[in-house]
Amino acid sequence: MTKTNPGRFFEDYRVGQVIRHAVPRSVAEGERALYHALYPARHALYSSDEFAAASGLDGSPIDDLIAFHVVFGKTVPDVSLNAVANLGYAEGRWLRPVWPGDTLRAESEVIGLKQNSSGVSGVVYVRTRGLNQMDEPVLEYVRWVMVRKRDAAAPAPETVLPDLAGAVDAASLIVPEGLSFADYDFDLAGEPHRLDDYRIGEKIDHVDGVTIEEAEHMLATRLWQNTAKVHFDATNRADGKRLIYGGHVISMARALSFNGLANAQMVVALNAGAHANPCFAGETVRAWSEVLDKAPTDAPGVGAIRLRLVATKGSSGDFALKGEDGRYAPEVLLDLDYWALMPV
């Protein structure tokens, strides 16, 4: 019997199955510092314990996307080792801040299955939850991936398609306990724009670009204990390129969006997301955003802004997204739909 993990194939999943993912991970100041080294992250709430304290928190939490990447990484050996493609995200919510010293683990429930007409693969839908050391949920999201079958002759499972919301309802966003932007310092945060200054439909060119290096995306992807070999092994492709973890592009784009969205402090929901085209080292990543919606919250001075965040290896100033055929333009890397908290 082989001792190594062959990964699960499409026929290994059953609707209702709960997978407890391996290797819990403690996160602390080291992960925070590395996040600042890997991405041009400047949102003040995650940069300064003092700014976070002035916003009613006990200190600066671990970046929301660190929590996402760590939880996502845990699922890879069980969900996407034999995946052909990461197809989408839905119903993602951050439920509780992660603090330095917390230990995260993850569980996923299979909530949908659909064999492809080709018969050689199928789509698996999982709802993943990240939990801290008190077994409190910190994060949940649905993701669906196309997974190869081990045996094309294996019978197709009954098709079950989950009923997924097009976006997280603003009323169900979780604002961290105690958060208040009543005494928000716009100077220290870096920009004067409050929620009222943004209008739905407004597009923002984030201007700056970062050229990606192999060493950097591998450092990041390993840090999240994401083991998918395509990210690390140059012998996997004829051209010797390593496919960059899609989450690296998410974090890069989110960090770049500081320039124009410095006050979109906390990510609280992931409505949808598509890794439109693969990203490779040597490409220069830029980003633009579109304001999709706005909503109030019950917390003092805190509103919610729904944003489309687009990463591109082309220009960020022409706001290119899809062609007339409805397909993503070839330079678009990421199309992410999320809610963030911002001072009203």
Added chain:
Amino acid sequence: MTKTNPGRFFEDYRVGQVIRHAVPRSVAEGERALYHALYPARHALYSSDEFAAASGLDGSPIDDLIAFHVVFGKTVPDVSLNAVANLGYAEGRWLRPVWPGDTLRAESEVIGLKQNSSGVSGVVYVRTRGLNQMDEPVLEYVRWVMVRKRDAAAPAPETVLPDLAGAVDAASLIVPEGLSFADYDFDLAGEPHRLDDYRIGEKIDHVDGVTIEEAEHMLATRLWQNTAKVHFDATNRADGKRLIYGGHVISMARALSFNGLANAQMVVALNAGAHANPCFAGETVRAWSEVLDKAPTDAPGVGAIRLRLVATKGSSGDFALKGEDGRYAPEVLLDLDYWALMPV
């Protein structure tokens, strides 16, 4: 109205103007570890809490140059986003150690302005102070940069040139409270040489060289939240090279200077500095030092040494600096004049 930061142009500065820079930053063990990964830093006081405690401190402070880079990085969006060149430094002093867990912010006062004869740019002088979470100053320095005008037709401001000291007077150096080298362990520090062993005019070849990679200087520059796009965006230059943040060269040279100056433990003043030539990935950085001055301090066993630190992409053994025309030799990257504390 654009939401992104266009940076200030020459005509946006006024003498006496105080700029409160954005995005305070907490620094801790993670930044310390990354500093050791990015630079061959070995000065014992910043490597070992025990060594620092034996020197009368509460533990190992955050490296002086981390404090400098963080404070400098804060100023970039307000001072040097439209800068053509970083021209000089003066009157820099470290005023108080930064401890793990401290949060730094920065303020700058415009202390001088001089439009260039070309009329398209001018020189801006700022005195920058770094402050900790108790609003105690930890660092101050003057820097002057050449900044583009938005509109060449804008009228020239009255020329104000600050009266800057050629070097920080030894009597005004600040020795951290409690510091004592009375029981200094030269074995643990790595070299036997005390202040008395160095003579003014002595030159030291630091021998070792480090070849620079794009990934490394970008990790470093992001870590200090320095957002100048020339450091990250390969599309900014026809040759696809990224200009390396001058502070990366400062830290590299200072770390290399351990070999021969292992006991120059703490940097306490920055007298002057010139980034003589740009540095690019693939170049191998070496360093040499010249002893410029020596002075006593009031702290037990603690003296001060004034050093010229030169980084070069050529040989460090021929001590090349300037040609007969008074211009820096093409291989010289950095010419830095600083005071450090050393056991007498």
Added chain:
Amino acid sequence: MTKTNPGRFFEDYRVGQVIRHAVPRSVAEGERALYHALYPARHALYSSDEFAAASGLDGSPIDDLIAFHVVFGKTVPDVSLNAVANLGYAEGRWLRPVWPGDTLRAESEVIGLKQNSSGVSGVVYVRTRGLNQMDEPVLEYVRWVMVRKRDAAAPAPETVLPDLAGAVDAASLIVPEGLSFADYDFDLAGEPHRLDDYRIGEKIDHVDGVTIEEAEHMLATRLWQNTAKVHFDATNRADGKRLIYGGHVISMARALSFNGLANAQMVVALNAGAHANPCFAGETVRAWSEVLDKAPTDAPGVGAIRLRLVATKGSSGDFALKGEDGRYAPEVLLDLDYWALMPV
């Protein structure tokens, strides 16, 4: 007199000489995070404070190999600055966990000397001990290196060859105080295989590969304050390559071995090791293991497994090691013989 360290030459060593190495180093959460970024490390005991606590420890210790690299790095300026080759390891034992916040230093005793027949170099054997801030030993090992003579005409010392064990006796392995695998969670650890599931002689292909970048091995090697210039200076070789620190390959292979040996949690002894061939950036490192021995320990549920860990730049599935001539195959990078603790 030169102020820089020329390193010791063969004739500078005497049997019985004790060298107290310079620059103690505090290690904490930052080093842990960087270790996860540099290597695909996933052993649960070093990833999760909760998993470590459930195993009877006070929290997650600093990875055994971080301790090894830090201690090894301390010895380089005194032992291997003028070394031609790092020839072998023996009698290595981890004696006590290193905790975040501990400060490590190192001492070496010269235990053997043998001049080579060429007369231009000789072999130096040292027993190195790592100590924490309470002067408690945390690690010891013997290493021997070939060191150049300063002067070929210098007389040969009397040959002294230490009597070294072929492997650390299982009875002398040190199990960290309190360690218990009685309530071991195999799901969280990532694999179901316990000591009883492995048979002596079994070989395991760890499958995954990681392509090495210059930036990464330099970050790692600097982090351990290993200053050997061959690792950093591209001008040292005609082909511009930097020789990768052998310990980088050790950590990479050990991390890759998670896939098949997820439960070989703690490294407790280093029986032998050979850096069979040099490793350079651009090569893809893979690993395989062979079970050499098994032994019980006195700790609840804890057994010991003796493993051969082989790193290769070729296939890990053909288990290549040596040719018919007894020499290492050209693709083999590392042949390491160690004991690890595993649930029985």
